[in-house]
Amino acid sequence: MLEATGLFSYYGKSPIIQDVGFRIEKGAFASILGRNGVGKTTLLRTIMGLTDGIAGNLSFDGENLGSMPTHARSKLGIGYIPQGREIIPRFTVRENIVMGTYARTDGKRGIPDFIYELFPILKEFLNRRGGDLSGGQQQQLAIARALAMGPKVLLLDEPTEGIQPNIVKQIEDVIVRLNREMGITILLVEQNVRFARRASNQFIVLDKGRVAVSGTGEELTDEIQDEYLTF
Numbered sequence: 001m002l003e004a005t006g007l008f009s010y011y012g013k014s015p016i017i018q019d020v021g022f023r024i025e026k027g028a029f030a031s032i033l034g035r036n037g038v039g040k041t042t043l044l045r046t047i048m049g050l051t052d053g054i055a056g057n058l059s060f061d062g063e064n065l066g067s068m069p070t071h072a073r074s075k076l077g078i079g080y081i082p083q084g085r086e087i088i089p090r091f092t093v094r095e096n097i098v099m100g101t102y103a104r105t106d107g108k109r110g111i112p113d114f115i116y117e118l119f120p121i122l123k124e125f126l127n128r129r130g131g132d133l134s135g136g137q138q139q140q141l142a143i144a145r146a147l148a149m150g151p152k153v154l155l156l157d158e159p160t161e162g163i164q165p166n167i168v169k170q171i172e173d174v175i176v177r178l179n180r181e182m183g184i185t186i187l188l189v190e191q192n193v194r195f196a197r198r199a200s201n202q203f204i205v206l207d208k209g210r211v212a213v214s215g216t217g218e219e220l221t222d223e224i225q226d227e228y229l230t231f
């Protein structure tokens, strides 16, 4: 379970995340929504320990994340797929996926078969350089790399942004399967309210670094969408 109370997070002296609280249960599918610049990416980076500092409480499975370094958070089972994917273009598909295994605590370095089952295209392209894949394939690779570490929770930052429409549905379906079939807790930053509505059982709307409104999936109404999410 991922929990925050009174959480502030800073870049320099600027508090970008302000007095945020949430509780995301094991197995939940939670979406973080909000207009550009409200702090969605910063919230994910805060959970990974990638901002300049925090105040307040942030814990995962009872462990205080506090000032824990990023690699230790990965070892606890928190996987992060940043916006822009950040795969290593000169590494092959295989090498990119194997990199994910270095956050495992059991020392296994093999690529689990279910990854090929979820992303058959990656099996076909194992020896291609990551940089030669399409944007959609790179996003699949970024998800595969995070899965190779055996995560309990996956943080995904706008995973379908800028991706060709025919691959968007495939990626969305995989994210839903990871949650429903494999029990991986999902924390998704999304501009696409349609997908957030279809997939989530919990939502958090941010506005100027604060939680404007939150609730269960069904409570994400058209009114909330009009007030906080329409441009």
Ligand SMILES: Nc1ncnc2c1ncn2[C@@H]1O[C@H](COP(=O)(O)OP(=O)(O)OP(=O)(O)O)[C@@H](O)[C@H]1O
Residues within 6 Å of the ligand: 011, 012, 016, 034, 035, 036, 037, 038, 039, 040, 041, 042, 043
């Ligand atoms: N590295 C940084 N240093 C200083 N300020 C930053 C940094 N990254 C983001 N910010 C500021 O933090 C605020 C929140 O940005 P953030 O990227 O978290 O928003 P977002 O909701 O994810 O937006 P988007 O939907 O555009 O990705 C913005 O005012 C932004 O300028």
